[in-house]
Each structure stands twice: as C-alpha cells, then as structure tokens.
Amino acid sequence: MRFGLLGAGRIGRIHGLNVAARGDARLVAVADASNEAASSLAQATGAKVAAADAIIGDAGIDAILICTPTDTHADLIEAAVSAGKAVFCEKPVDLDSDRIRRCLATVATSGKPLMIGFNRRFDPNFAALEKRLRSGEAGEIEIVSVISRDPGPPPVDYVKRSGGLFRDMMIHDFDMARFLLAEEPVEVFALGSALVDKAIGEAGDVDTAAVVMKTASGRIAQISNSRRATYGYDQRIEVHGSKGMLRAGNIHETTVEIATGQGFRADPVQNFFLERYAAAYRAELAAFIDACSGKAAPSPTGLDGLRAQMLADAATESARTGRPVAIRSA
Amino acid sequence: MRFGLLGAGRIGRIHGLNVAARGDARLVAVADASNEAASSLAQATGAKVAAADAIIGDAGIDAILICTPTDTHADLIEAAVSAGKAVFCEKPVDLDSDRIRRCLATVATSGKPLMIGFNRRFDPNFAALEKRLRSGEAGEIEIVSVISRDPGPPPVDYVKRSGGLFRDMMIHDFDMARFLLAEEPVEVFALGSALVDKAIGEAGDVDTAAVVMKTASGRIAQISNSRRATYGYDQRIEVHGSKGMLRAGNIHETTVEIATGQGFRADPVQNFFLERYAAAYRAELAAFIDACSGKAAPSPTGLDGLRAQMLADAATESARTGRPVAIRSA
Amino acid sequence: MRFGLLGAGRIGRIHGLNVAARGDARLVAVADASNEAASSLAQATGAKVAAADAIIGDAGIDAILICTPTDTHADLIEAAVSAGKAVFCEKPVDLDSDRIRRCLATVATSGKPLMIGFNRRFDPNFAALEKRLRSGEAGEIEIVSVISRDPGPPPVDYVKRSGGLFRDMMIHDFDMARFLLAEEPVEVFALGSALVDKAIGEAGDVDTAAVVMKTASGRIAQISNSRRATYGYDQRIEVHGSKGMLRAGNIHETTVEIATGQGFRADPVQNFFLERYAAAYRAELAAFIDACSGKAAPSPTGLDGLRAQMLADAATESARTGRPVAIRSA
Amino acid sequence: MRFGLLGAGRIGRIHGLNVAARGDARLVAVADASNEAASSLAQATGAKVAAADAIIGDAGIDAILICTPTDTHADLIEAAVSAGKAVFCEKPVDLDSDRIRRCLATVATSGKPLMIGFNRRFDPNFAALEKRLRSGEAGEIEIVSVISRDPGPPPVDYVKRSGGLFRDMMIHDFDMARFLLAEEPVEVFALGSALVDKAIGEAGDVDTAAVVMKTASGRIAQISNSRRATYGYDQRIEVHGSKGMLRAGNIHETTVEIATGQGFRADPVQNFFLERYAAAYRAELAAFIDACSGKAAPSPTGLDGLRAQMLADAATESARTGRPVAIRSA
Structure with missing residues (x-):
C-alpha cells in the first residue's frame, strides 16, 4: 500500500515513520505548510515532498493520512474520498457537528473507508481490557471511570483555538467511555474550573473538569480531567x-523501586503522550491498513468521531449553563 | 470515664467492647430494646443492663454512646446533653435537616460535647492522608475522588426505611469529601440507577450512583457508589x-500472592466493614474520650453531621429532579 | 484456663496482655527478676506477682508461659512439665542441642504439652501461604526463599551473649524454611560478614548472612539476613x-501513596516486630490454648525447636569453617 | 558503519534487524550454515548472503556480529579482530576459560574493540538500577540478589551440549551479580537439583539451582535459578x-487487572526473552556502535566474559564436589 501524508507535525511524523517501518506499506509523499518539516520527514522515510492537492490527486497513492490542523480536516477528507482514497484522519473531524455530518455524508457517498484517530482504543492495555469486558469477564457494565490528566497545560494561545478542554482533551475520554460502555450516553453533566492556569480561565476555558453521564439503561460514566499532573501523563480506566x-493503569518509566526510611519509591509514570501511546499508534496504523485492504471494517468510524464530538459539545454547554444536557440521536 | 451505651446492635457492640478494652474507661450500663443483645454485651464487658432513660439519668455516668435506630438519635442526644452528659452519636443525627438544626441548638445551649460517628475519618490510612494533605504535601487541592462500594446490597426492607442511598450510604462519602476538600461544596449534581437489585429501584431508590460537587473556589469532588462489589468492601480516596x-487504598485480606500461567493473583480486599474499620472505631473512641476530657474539641461535630446531611438531601433531590442543587449555608 | 507467666520483659508482657484480653483464660501470676516489670504487668492484668518456683508449684495454675532469658528455658521447662503444667516457651529451648535433647526427654516422660514460640508460623499471611502450599496450589515445592532483615542491629553486648546471628536471628528463618519445605534439610552452607557494625565483627559474629540448604529430595532453601533495613522490618517469603x-510480603505502615515528579512513594514497612507480629502473637496463644485443652497437638513442638537449633548450629559451623555441613537426624 | 553478521538464528536475526532499523548503520552481509536463515534475513534487511570468511575478509565491512554456535566463537573473534574488525560476540566466548584467555590475548594484540553480549546490562530497568546504585542512592552494597527463572526447560539434547545450567543459563546472573557488586567474588558455593525434568538430571545437569558468593570485602551475592516458571520469564534483581x-522487577504483559471474589488478578509477566529484552538488544547495539566509533570503551569486555565464565566454572565444580570454590585472579 502506498500512502500520502498531509501534515508532518509531531503526530504526522509518528504516523509517517510508522508507515515507513512496515514491510507492507510505503510512504510515498508528504505535504506540510512548513517545507522544513515535510523535507525532514521525507528524507527519513524515502518519501517525496509534494503539495496536498497533488498528493490527493496522485493516482499512485492508495491512502491518505490527515494530520493537518483541525479546521482543514473535513475539507481534506471530502477531497480525498472523492479522489478515491482510503482516509485516516486525526481527531476531531471538525469542531462543528453539522460540518461533521455533511462530511460523513460525502464519505458515505464515496464508499471509501474513513477511520478516525482515537489512538487510545489501540493501546494494548486498554484494548485488552475492552476485549475482556466484551467477553463478559466483569459481567454487566455498571460504572465506567476514566481518569485522564496531562503532565502540563498547553499555551493559552493554543487553548483559545482548541474549542475548549471538553472538545480538545476530554474528547478522547468521551470516546473511551463510549468504547467501554457499549451503549450511548443520553445525558451529560459537566463541571469545570480554571485551577492550573488563571490565564486559561481568562480565555474562557477550564483546566480541571469532571463529567458524569448516563445511558438509557442506567449505566454511569465518570470522567476526571486535569491539565496538570506532576507525576506524569495519568491515563487510567476502570x-x-x-x-x-x-482496570488498566499507567506505565512507570522503569520497574525500579528504592526503599529507604522515607518509604518505597517507584518512578513517575511515562510523561509524554508519544511515548505512552507509541504501541497504540503502531496498532492503529495496522488497523487502518486492514481496513483499507478490506480485512476489517474501519473503526473508529466517522460516526464515532461525530458521537464523541456531540458529547464534547454537550459537556461544553453543560459547564456553561450549569445544567445537564440531553444527547439527541446522531 | 464511665460510659453508658444505648443500642447494643452490631455497631453498639463494637463501641462497647472497645470501651471495655481501654484502661481509662469503663462501660457501666447498656440499654437495648432486645434484652438478649443488652445482656450479652453486658456480660462480655462487666456492665449492667438498664433502661435508656435510667442510663441518661444516672449521675455516675459521664458519657453516652448512642447506637440506636436513626429516628431516636435526636431525642436521645437532647435528653443526654440536657442531663449533662458528653455524647457520641452514630451518624446520622436525623434524616431531616431541620430536626438536626433544632437538636444542635439544644446541644449548644447545654455546652456539652457532641461527636458524630463518621468513623472513616479515623481510619489510620485516611487520617494519615488528610494530615499530609493539610501539611501541603500535595499542594493546592484540585480534585477529590471518593470510591465507596459495599460488598452487597442490604435487604429491600432496610432500603425502604433508610432515607435512600445518598442519605444512608453516600453520607459517609459526603463527609469524607468535606473532610478532604477543606471547603464547603456549593453545588451538587447526582445520577443514580438501580442496576444491582431491581427491587431497590421499585422501592424508589438507587444502588449505583455518581455525584459531582464544586466548591466556591472551584475545587471539584467526585463520588462513586455501588451497593455491590464482588471483590470486597471497596474504599478508596484520591x-x-x-x-x-x-491516595489511600484498600486492605487485602492477606499479603499472599500466587503466580501461575493465569497471572498474579492477590486476595480480595477486606469484606466486612467492622473488620475494615476496626482500627478506626478504636481511634474514634479515643478521640471522643479526649473530647470529653477537654484535651481536644469534639470532631466531627454536630455541624459536620448537619453539613453531610444537607449534601445527602441535595443529592437526593438532584437525582430526583435531574438538576444540580445549590447548597445554602448551614 | 489459668496461666502463670515467667518473664515480664517485652515479649512476656505481650503474651501476658494477650492472655488477659481473652474471655477463656486468666493470667494469675507473673514472675520477673525485675519487680517493677512484674508489678506493672500484674497491675495491667489483675494478676499477682510471685516467684517463679511458687508459680510452677501453684496447683491452681494450668499452664506456664516461659519468657525468661534463654539460659533458663530448659530448666524451667523441665520443672514446669514435671509439676504437671502445659508449657509454652519462647525460642530457643537452649543454645546447646544436647541440652535440648535432654529437656525434650523429660517433657516426653511427663506427657505434658510443650509448644515453642516460633511466632512467624502464626502470622496470618505466612499461615495462609503455608495452608495454600499444603493444598497443592503451587504444586511440588522446588525453592523456598526467606528474606528477613531487622531494622537495626542490637547492642554488641547483646550480640556477645546471643549465640550469634544464626542462632539468635536466623533461627526464625530456619524454622520458617522447615515449615514451608515440609522436608528436612540435609545440608547447610552459610556465608556471613560484618558490614553493618564493625564491633559485631570484632565480637566474632556477623550481621549480614546468606544460607543455602538442600533436602534429600533436592528441594532448595535460600535465606537472606541483615541486621539493618532502613525501610522497616523486612519479612518476606516466597x-x-x-x-x-x-509469596507473602511486608505490611506497609499505611496504604497511603504520594505521586509527584519524584515518583510514587508508599510508606516504609512496619518497623517493630511487636507491631508486625501482633496478630501472630494472638494466634499463637490461641493455638497453645487449643493444645492445652487437647483440641490440637502442640505445634511447633520441642522437636521443631531442636531441628531449628541444629540448622543454626550447622550454619554457625559452616560460616566458621567455610564448608557445608551435613545435618544428622535429630 | 557497515556490519557483517555471522549466524542468522533467533538472536542473530534480532541483531541484524536492529542494525537495519538504525539510520547510522547498515547490514551488508549475512552468513549462516542454513542458507534459508541467511537468505530470509538478507531479504528483510537488504544485505547479501556470503560465507563467514568472505565477510571477515571484506574490506568494506567495519564490524562483525558473531551469533554462531558457542564452539565457533573464539576462532571467529580471533579471525575478525586479526582482519581489523570491531567485534560483538554473543556470550560465552568459549566454554573453556583457557581458550578464552588465549582469544583475549589475540584481541589485545589486535587493538580492536571486542564487546560481549550480556544483554541484561542494557535492559532499561536494570541499567537504571545500576546507575542509581553507582550514584550511592542505596549506600554501601551489602547483598545482591538475582532471581532468574526461564518459562520452561530446553530440550535435553540442547542441555547436553550447553555446558550445564551454570554455564548456559546462570552465566547471565553471574555477569549481573558482578555488574552490581562492583567487586569480584572470591568464593562460590552452588547447589543444584533436577526437579523440573528428570532427563536433565540423567544427562548430568541440574534445572534448579542456588548460588551464594562473597567478595573480599564481605559483600554477598545470592542467585536463584529455575528452568521453569509457570507465570512467565522471571527476571528480578534486588x-x-x-x-x-x-530493586527492579518483571514486566507484566499488560497493566490490566481484574478484581472478583477470587481476588485481584494481574497478567503473567512477559514470557519470551526476545520480547522481555527487546529494548535491551537495541541499547546493546547502540553501545557497540559507540564503542566502534570510539565514543565509549567497549563494555562488557572480553574480560567480563572471562570472569563470568570463571564463576560458572566454579559453580559447576562446587555443585559437583559439594565444596565451595575459591576464585583465582583472571
């Protein structure tokens, strides 16, 4: 399979290198607004640098990886599927649910596979947990808890463009909650505060938040988010x-432990999302390749992207109004 | 110090035996509607059996332990403090907040110490955590999480008289959240379902519940409750x-672990609340004796009892109406 | 049952208080070279102070607890069983194996129960492990590992009178190894060094030691000892x-854990043997009472005491000569 | 850097693929007695297939990786360094210490770097522990414990040619003990049994073994080996x-844990040495490349290989004679 990559930033670079490391795939072309980023990745992978529309129009390319800024995703997806490509797109499809709906309609018409980059589903630990949950090992699901805390807050400039914590950060946890609940939430209540960085509050966003959700059958989900965790990138589900x-827990930097009069001290947990989810990104790419070759249906789908976005929208509204928000059908 | 005990049921018996085991205190008299329960405890401790009002009126008794059914608590507290006794009363003071307010006014007038039996504050693990929190070891408090799951649901008959999960079970977690937050919640949102036992739902109660709360300064508390936990009595705070x-965790039955091809298996956690909190009950009694002798102020106070009840009332209302509920001043 | 206690030091006091706390036993009399120690315990338990031979000769006493210095054990055991008493004696019976053999012959003649105070067998964790081992859960036993490290070294004066590390400290681990192996070691090799306190080395003893043993069928035991552990009283078996x-592990002071940029830090393990083995001492006494009343055979027996002493003697010789030592039959 | 690989079996393949995955190194040629093994690896890496002596004689090759059967190691090392190549050789250099000494003399004369494949030193966990040990975090070293248990025994045919457990399996633990002790053992005592597979015993070898060692200053090392561990590949140091x-522990297959009435069950530990030490093999290769380019001295050295072999020889003799064996200087 021959891949074109749009966007050679931090996450695009990961996907590009992962394609290059496989025996059954080749990275053919890379586009990025920064020529330096595109060239550097092209050099490391043997790809050529090209413009995005040239890549989308290249008949020798089978699949497109979209890792550009969010506001370009929907347009690029539409262009790529219309050009007959299979598409993998980083989350979110768009910050506007209606735009997502129109985009998904175009995808449906094209008949081409679209997969959304909710990488955590592919973490070997979380994936194993979900599989065991589906096998019935824990019985009927009653409460899903997701704890997700970043090591530190992003710059306020980023926060202003991000759509807010619920759409930018918690959207992963909404997807994880849906993945585990195996039933759609019908109600969302959200609380948030700016406790980590006052400037985030002044920008109208929160950096510390809690959400509760309920499904039609009464299953409950709890999500806990913070933009700060001194001890690493905290990623837990139960x-x-x-x-x-x-439950599935964090991964410590090493297994080393020191015992002294101060107690038993283990390492912090892995701090950087690219390290923490390195195996997940590889497994995600493998799943996309399987979807492209028809071995498996693409998953998470565009609808998963829309559903998570609707929960993020609802949480944003709930935190703003102080009221729980009901979720309509997609 | 000479103690009278009202109520020789499961929890009264614990307190009575703990008094008897101390060198600086004596259990003098025991009252219970069941003569058998009173006699059995009296025999084990060298106390005499007496009527509740006789015990309250006995000039040779310094302090009263109230472990009777909830609907008698407020009356007995008032009678005992009016008779000049120090009083320890099991939670809750009453299921009605206004009744609690009137009772506390009587206590205030009497000038006698009243301590409420929120035993978890005295668990050595939770107490150590709170002390370290106060010392600033974790910095400014941002999110308090309390997980509390009973091994199994109570009989539906009990549930009907209990005031509901939020007042009967989660009240401990409301107290723990207040204890740790060091700031009053001003808003409560609650979700609940009957997933464990349909009969609990038919009785108008829930057996699985989640609450989020916020304080004026933006601190967030999350509580997770279930009336069922197959692996023991789950009691965690973070x-x-x-x-x-x-964070402080559960206590496993033993430290033994078996490793086989199926993995590494540790014991379930302690299953029974009297075992799990045995040390807490002893420390609680010691704190009450210190309060009686003026070495320390009584804590948790009657006001703590009222505050927890107000949160439980608010959660009950929130779960019923589907709306968040604001907390007024006490 | 009516008990007499010989020796009201640290360990005697524990046993005396444990007798007094039971409903089915009474501490009647206490003897100690220090009148203050005897009086203090007598006062706390309602016992009287008496001379050792008066206690042994008291027809109203059923059982004797011997907690005096080691060099008096054998004589007191012989006197007590000859006077028709059941006897519990702290380890070791004597530092000389032949003296133990003569003492056990007298015990055998008397027909009275003798139980030796190897308290670790009664630790709930180690006892549960042993029970599960006997049930076959781990299959055929291949390697028994015992790690035992004291928080700090004893005074050199004590070391000089102690018989040396192998007889004074490791004897517990020899007993634990025998308890778990369920087969007698036939060969012992020991290495030791004085790394903790040079004065211990100058006194001819070691403070850091390792032993390997083998049984006739080829099972292997490994023991690791140190007189110092900065992180608490380290007691592990595998x-x-x-x-x-x-395996069964240590017990931390609390379940509290702090996570920061320095990592995840749990408490040190319990530091003091009387705290670490508090439950074991209570269970040990219960087992002795069962043995006295004929409900169970006394265990560990005098022969267990002899066997452990023989291993300690062999290890002492091995460390001195640099050669492995074969174990003869008892 | 241009590499030639001698031996394309399981471990050779790992090294070959690791070379090919680096940006600063190329695998140029592969030799193996099995043409299929050589061709398969050559195809996967872009290398050519060649005879061992052609590779050694190829002026375009800078470094040789020796992963052939043990009895060819010393000859190939000598040939390669004499041809001016840097050499990485899998352990052991030879089963005969004198042959190792002659080989190392040739290496010394050549002035070319030789590095021995004790991969565990490069495990990120063990390497971090060693670094912290050297920084003084644990103070003066007193006891080093190494536990190493294979998931299952090798075929008896392999055992017969292996030199025995102490030379084939425990040699890694001897190297790890030396690495951590930072002082040479001067005495070794070994015990072994055939408990896992009778045929191993009939072949004159053991499958379960324990070793104790002592250094001149009195530091103690303990090693525990079994050819069977039902719960995975058990690799621990303390x-x-x-x-x-x-201490540094095992790595579980995932972080998932299930809690039920049977207790809390975590996954088995990683079972396969190529998975368990995948990161170690990559770090080992990086260290060899640094040694080739003069950025660091080669380590572990040929002398490390000799020293570990001498300890393995001594343990083999000790287990055979039942006597401790003194270690002479190298």
Missing part, C-alpha cells in the same frame, strides 16, 4: 461490573 | 493537587 | 513450585 | 545497601 472490576 | 496526588 | 509461585 | 534497597 470498569465496575456485576461480576467484577476491570 | 486527592489530586497542584504538587501531586495523594 | 515458594517456587512446579505449578506456580506463592 | 540490591540491599547501607542506605536502602534498590
């Missing part, structure tokens, strides 16, 4: 069910 | 702060 | 078998 | 020092 509790 | 995260 | 590995 | 204890 599912309480009728037969037991399944 | 406080996320600006400098770090402090 | 049994590797054909079906799996069973 | 260093007890004057200031504290440093």
Whole structure:
C-alpha cells in the first residue's frame, strides 16, 4: 500500500515513520505548510515532498493520512474520498457537528473507508481490557471511570483555538467511555474550573473538569480531567461490573523501586503522550491498513468521531449553563 | 470515664467492647430494646443492663454512646446533653435537616460535647492522608475522588426505611469529601440507577450512583457508589493537587500472592466493614474520650453531621429532579 | 484456663496482655527478676506477682508461659512439665542441642504439652501461604526463599551473649524454611560478614548472612539476613513450585501513596516486630490454648525447636569453617 | 558503519534487524550454515548472503556480529579482530576459560574493540538500577540478589551440549551479580537439583539451582535459578545497601487487572526473552556502535566474559564436589 501524508507535525511524523517501518506499506509523499518539516520527514522515510492537492490527486497513492490542523480536516477528507482514497484522519473531524455530518455524508457517498484517530482504543492495555469486558469477564457494565490528566497545560494561545478542554482533551475520554460502555450516553453533566492556569480561565476555558453521564439503561460514566499532573501523563480506566472490576493503569518509566526510611519509591509514570501511546499508534496504523485492504471494517468510524464530538459539545454547554444536557440521536 | 451505651446492635457492640478494652474507661450500663443483645454485651464487658432513660439519668455516668435506630438519635442526644452528659452519636443525627438544626441548638445551649460517628475519618490510612494533605504535601487541592462500594446490597426492607442511598450510604462519602476538600461544596449534581437489585429501584431508590460537587473556589469532588462489589468492601480516596496526588487504598485480606500461567493473583480486599474499620472505631473512641476530657474539641461535630446531611438531601433531590442543587449555608 | 507467666520483659508482657484480653483464660501470676516489670504487668492484668518456683508449684495454675532469658528455658521447662503444667516457651529451648535433647526427654516422660514460640508460623499471611502450599496450589515445592532483615542491629553486648546471628536471628528463618519445605534439610552452607557494625565483627559474629540448604529430595532453601533495613522490618517469603509461585510480603505502615515528579512513594514497612507480629502473637496463644485443652497437638513442638537449633548450629559451623555441613537426624 | 553478521538464528536475526532499523548503520552481509536463515534475513534487511570468511575478509565491512554456535566463537573473534574488525560476540566466548584467555590475548594484540553480549546490562530497568546504585542512592552494597527463572526447560539434547545450567543459563546472573557488586567474588558455593525434568538430571545437569558468593570485602551475592516458571520469564534483581534497597522487577504483559471474589488478578509477566529484552538488544547495539566509533570503551569486555565464565566454572565444580570454590585472579 502506498500512502500520502498531509501534515508532518509531531503526530504526522509518528504516523509517517510508522508507515515507513512496515514491510507492507510505503510512504510515498508528504505535504506540510512548513517545507522544513515535510523535507525532514521525507528524507527519513524515502518519501517525496509534494503539495496536498497533488498528493490527493496522485493516482499512485492508495491512502491518505490527515494530520493537518483541525479546521482543514473535513475539507481534506471530502477531497480525498472523492479522489478515491482510503482516509485516516486525526481527531476531531471538525469542531462543528453539522460540518461533521455533511462530511460523513460525502464519505458515505464515496464508499471509501474513513477511520478516525482515537489512538487510545489501540493501546494494548486498554484494548485488552475492552476485549475482556466484551467477553463478559466483569459481567454487566455498571460504572465506567476514566481518569485522564496531562503532565502540563498547553499555551493559552493554543487553548483559545482548541474549542475548549471538553472538545480538545476530554474528547478522547468521551470516546473511551463510549468504547467501554457499549451503549450511548443520553445525558451529560459537566463541571469545570480554571485551577492550573488563571490565564486559561481568562480565555474562557477550564483546566480541571469532571463529567458524569448516563445511558438509557442506567449505566454511569465518570470522567476526571486535569491539565496538570506532576507525576506524569495519568491515563487510567476502570470498569465496575456485576461480576467484577476491570482496570488498566499507567506505565512507570522503569520497574525500579528504592526503599529507604522515607518509604518505597517507584518512578513517575511515562510523561509524554508519544511515548505512552507509541504501541497504540503502531496498532492503529495496522488497523487502518486492514481496513483499507478490506480485512476489517474501519473503526473508529466517522460516526464515532461525530458521537464523541456531540458529547464534547454537550459537556461544553453543560459547564456553561450549569445544567445537564440531553444527547439527541446522531 | 464511665460510659453508658444505648443500642447494643452490631455497631453498639463494637463501641462497647472497645470501651471495655481501654484502661481509662469503663462501660457501666447498656440499654437495648432486645434484652438478649443488652445482656450479652453486658456480660462480655462487666456492665449492667438498664433502661435508656435510667442510663441518661444516672449521675455516675459521664458519657453516652448512642447506637440506636436513626429516628431516636435526636431525642436521645437532647435528653443526654440536657442531663449533662458528653455524647457520641452514630451518624446520622436525623434524616431531616431541620430536626438536626433544632437538636444542635439544644446541644449548644447545654455546652456539652457532641461527636458524630463518621468513623472513616479515623481510619489510620485516611487520617494519615488528610494530615499530609493539610501539611501541603500535595499542594493546592484540585480534585477529590471518593470510591465507596459495599460488598452487597442490604435487604429491600432496610432500603425502604433508610432515607435512600445518598442519605444512608453516600453520607459517609459526603463527609469524607468535606473532610478532604477543606471547603464547603456549593453545588451538587447526582445520577443514580438501580442496576444491582431491581427491587431497590421499585422501592424508589438507587444502588449505583455518581455525584459531582464544586466548591466556591472551584475545587471539584467526585463520588462513586455501588451497593455491590464482588471483590470486597471497596474504599478508596484520591486527592489530586497542584504538587501531586495523594491516595489511600484498600486492605487485602492477606499479603499472599500466587503466580501461575493465569497471572498474579492477590486476595480480595477486606469484606466486612467492622473488620475494615476496626482500627478506626478504636481511634474514634479515643478521640471522643479526649473530647470529653477537654484535651481536644469534639470532631466531627454536630455541624459536620448537619453539613453531610444537607449534601445527602441535595443529592437526593438532584437525582430526583435531574438538576444540580445549590447548597445554602448551614 | 489459668496461666502463670515467667518473664515480664517485652515479649512476656505481650503474651501476658494477650492472655488477659481473652474471655477463656486468666493470667494469675507473673514472675520477673525485675519487680517493677512484674508489678506493672500484674497491675495491667489483675494478676499477682510471685516467684517463679511458687508459680510452677501453684496447683491452681494450668499452664506456664516461659519468657525468661534463654539460659533458663530448659530448666524451667523441665520443672514446669514435671509439676504437671502445659508449657509454652519462647525460642530457643537452649543454645546447646544436647541440652535440648535432654529437656525434650523429660517433657516426653511427663506427657505434658510443650509448644515453642516460633511466632512467624502464626502470622496470618505466612499461615495462609503455608495452608495454600499444603493444598497443592503451587504444586511440588522446588525453592523456598526467606528474606528477613531487622531494622537495626542490637547492642554488641547483646550480640556477645546471643549465640550469634544464626542462632539468635536466623533461627526464625530456619524454622520458617522447615515449615514451608515440609522436608528436612540435609545440608547447610552459610556465608556471613560484618558490614553493618564493625564491633559485631570484632565480637566474632556477623550481621549480614546468606544460607543455602538442600533436602534429600533436592528441594532448595535460600535465606537472606541483615541486621539493618532502613525501610522497616523486612519479612518476606516466597515458594517456587512446579505449578506456580506463592509469596507473602511486608505490611506497609499505611496504604497511603504520594505521586509527584519524584515518583510514587508508599510508606516504609512496619518497623517493630511487636507491631508486625501482633496478630501472630494472638494466634499463637490461641493455638497453645487449643493444645492445652487437647483440641490440637502442640505445634511447633520441642522437636521443631531442636531441628531449628541444629540448622543454626550447622550454619554457625559452616560460616566458621567455610564448608557445608551435613545435618544428622535429630 | 557497515556490519557483517555471522549466524542468522533467533538472536542473530534480532541483531541484524536492529542494525537495519538504525539510520547510522547498515547490514551488508549475512552468513549462516542454513542458507534459508541467511537468505530470509538478507531479504528483510537488504544485505547479501556470503560465507563467514568472505565477510571477515571484506574490506568494506567495519564490524562483525558473531551469533554462531558457542564452539565457533573464539576462532571467529580471533579471525575478525586479526582482519581489523570491531567485534560483538554473543556470550560465552568459549566454554573453556583457557581458550578464552588465549582469544583475549589475540584481541589485545589486535587493538580492536571486542564487546560481549550480556544483554541484561542494557535492559532499561536494570541499567537504571545500576546507575542509581553507582550514584550511592542505596549506600554501601551489602547483598545482591538475582532471581532468574526461564518459562520452561530446553530440550535435553540442547542441555547436553550447553555446558550445564551454570554455564548456559546462570552465566547471565553471574555477569549481573558482578555488574552490581562492583567487586569480584572470591568464593562460590552452588547447589543444584533436577526437579523440573528428570532427563536433565540423567544427562548430568541440574534445572534448579542456588548460588551464594562473597567478595573480599564481605559483600554477598545470592542467585536463584529455575528452568521453569509457570507465570512467565522471571527476571528480578534486588540490591540491599547501607542506605536502602534498590530493586527492579518483571514486566507484566499488560497493566490490566481484574478484581472478583477470587481476588485481584494481574497478567503473567512477559514470557519470551526476545520480547522481555527487546529494548535491551537495541541499547546493546547502540553501545557497540559507540564503542566502534570510539565514543565509549567497549563494555562488557572480553574480560567480563572471562570472569563470568570463571564463576560458572566454579559453580559447576562446587555443585559437583559439594565444596565451595575459591576464585583465582583472571
């Protein structure tokens, strides 16, 4: 399979290198607004540098990886599927749910596979937990808890363009909650505060937040977010069910432990998302390749992207109004 | 110090035996509607059996432990403090907040110490965590999480008289959240479902619930409750702060672990609340004796009892109406 | 049952208080070279102070607890069983194996129960491990590992009178190894160094030591000792078998953990043997009472005491000569 | 740097693929007695297939990786360094210490770098522990413990040619003990049994073994080996020092844990040495490349290989004779 990559930033570079490292795929072309970023990745992978529309129009390319800024995603997806390419797009499809709906309609018409980059589903730990949950090991699902805390807050400039914590950060947790609940939330209530960085509050956003959600059958999900965690990138899930509790935890930097009069001290947990989810990005690419070759349906789908965005929108509204928000059908 | 005990049920018996085991205190008299319960405890401790009003009126008794059914608490507290006794009363003071307010006014007039039995504050693990939190070890408090899951649901008959999960079970977690937050919640939102036992739902209560709360300065508390936990009595707290995260966990039945091809298996956690909190009950009694002898102010106070009840009332209302509920001043 | 206690030092006091706390036993009399120690314990338990031979000769006493210095144990055991008493004696019976043999012959003649105070067998964790080992959960036993490290070294004066590390400290681990191996070691090799306190080395003893042993069927035991552990009283066992590995670990002071940029820090492990083995001492006494009343055979027996002493003697000789030492039959 | 690889079996393949995955190195040629193994690796890496002596004689090759059977190592090392190549050789250099000495003399004369493949030194966990040990975090070293248990025994045919457990398996632990002790053992005592597979015993070898060693200053090392561990590939180290204890543990397959009435069950530990030490093999290659380019001295050296072999020889003799064996200077 021959890939074109749009966007050679931090996450695009990861995907590009992962394509290059596979025996069954080739990175053919890279586009980026920064010629330096595109060239550097092209050199490391044997790809050529090209313009985005040239890549989309290149008949020798089978699949497009979209890792550009969010506001370009929907247009690029539409262009790429219309040109007959399979598409992998980083989350979110768009910050506007209606724009996502129109984009997905175009994708549906094209008949081409679209997969959305909710990487955490592919973390080997979370994926194993979900598989065991589906096998019934914990019985009926009752409470899904997701804890997600970043090591430190992003710059305020980024925050202003991000759509806010619920759309930018918690959207991963909404997807994870849906992934685990196996049932759509019908109600969302959100609380948020700016405790980490006052400037985030002044920009109208929050950096510390909690959400509760409920499904039609009464399953409950709890999400806890902070833009700061001194001890690393905190990524935990726990599912309480009728037969037991399944959880998956953080990965410490090493297994080394020191015991002294001050106690037993283990390492902080892995701090950087590209390290923490390195295996997830590889597994995600493998799943996309399987989807392109028809071995499996693409998943997470564009609809998953829309559903997570609707929850993020609802949480944003709930935090603003102080009221719970009902979720309509997609 | 000479103690009278009102109520020789499961929890009264614990307190009575703990008094008897101390060198500086004596259990003098025991009252219970069941003569058998009173006699059995009296025999084990060298106390005499007496009627409740006789015990309250006995000039040779310094302090009263109230472990009777909830609907008798407020009357007995008033009678005992009016008779000049120090009083320890199991939670809650009453299911009605206004009744609690009137009772506390009587206590205030009497000038006698009243301490409420929120035993978890005295658990050595939770107490150590709170002390370290106060010392600033985790920095500014941002998110308090309390997980509390009972091994199994109570009989539906009990549930009907209990005031509901938020007042009967989660009240402990409301107290723990207040204890750790060090600031009053001003808003409560609650979700609940009957997932464990349909009969609990038919009785108008829930058995699975989640609450989020916020304080005036923006601190967030999350509580997770279930009436079922196959793996034992699940009691965990975690406080996320600006400098770090402090948490205290469950106690496994033993430290034994088996490793086989199926993995590494540790014991379930302690299953029974009287075992899990045995040390807490002893420390609680010691604190009450210190309060009686003027070495320390009584804590948790009657006001703590009222505050927790107000949160439980608010959560009950929130779950019923689907709206967040604001907390007025006490 | 009515008990007499000989020796009201640190360990005697524990046993005396444990007797007094039971409903089915009474501490009647206490003897100690220090009148202050005897009086203090007598006052706390309602016992009287008496001379050792008066206690042994008291027809109203059923059982004797011997907690005096080691060099008096054998004589007191012989006197007590000859006077028709059941006897519990702290380890070791004597530092000389032949003296132990003569003492056990007298015990055998008397027909009275003798139980030796190897308290660790009664630790709930180690006892549970041993029970599961016997049930076959780990399959055939292949390697038994015992790690035992004291928080700090004893005074050199004590070391000089102690019989040396192998007889004074490691004897507990020899007993634990025998308890778990369920087969007698036939060969012992020991290495030791004075790394903690040079004065211990100058006194002819070691403070850091390792032993390997082998049974006739080829099972292997490893023991690791140090007179110093900055992180608490380190007490661990691990049994590797054909079906799996069973281990039991330390008990931390609390379950509290702090996570910061320095990592995840748990408490030190319990530091003091009387705290670490508090539950074991209570269970040990219960087992002795069962043995006195004929509900169970006394265990550990005098022969267990002899066997452990023989291993300690062999290790002492091995460390001195640099040669492995074969163990003869008892 | 241009590499030639001798031996394209399991471990050779790993090294070959790791060379090919680097940007600063190229695998140029591969030799193997099996043309299929050589061709398969050559195809995967872009190398050519060639005879071992052609590779050694190829002026365009800078460094040789020796992954052939043990009995060819010393000859190939000598040939390669004499041809001016830097050499990385899998352990052991030879099963005969004198042959190793002659080989190392040739290497010394050549002036070319030789590095021996004790991969565990490069495990990120063990490497971090060693670094912290050297920084003094645990104080003076007192006891080094190494536990190493394979998931299952090798075929008896392999055992017969292997030199025995101490030379084939425990040699890694001897190297790890030396690495951590930072002082040479002067005495070795070994015990072994055939408990896992009787056929191993009939072949004159053991499958379960324990070793104790002592250095001149009195530091103690303990090693525990089994050819069977039902729960995975058990690889643990622990260093007890004057200031504290440093340990590094196993890596579980995932971080997922299930809690039920049967307890809390985590995954088995990683089972396969190529997976467990994947990061170590990459770091080992990076260290060899640094040694080739003069950025660092080669380590572990040929002398490290000799020293570990001498300890393995001594342990083999000790287990055979039942006597401790003194270690002479190298």
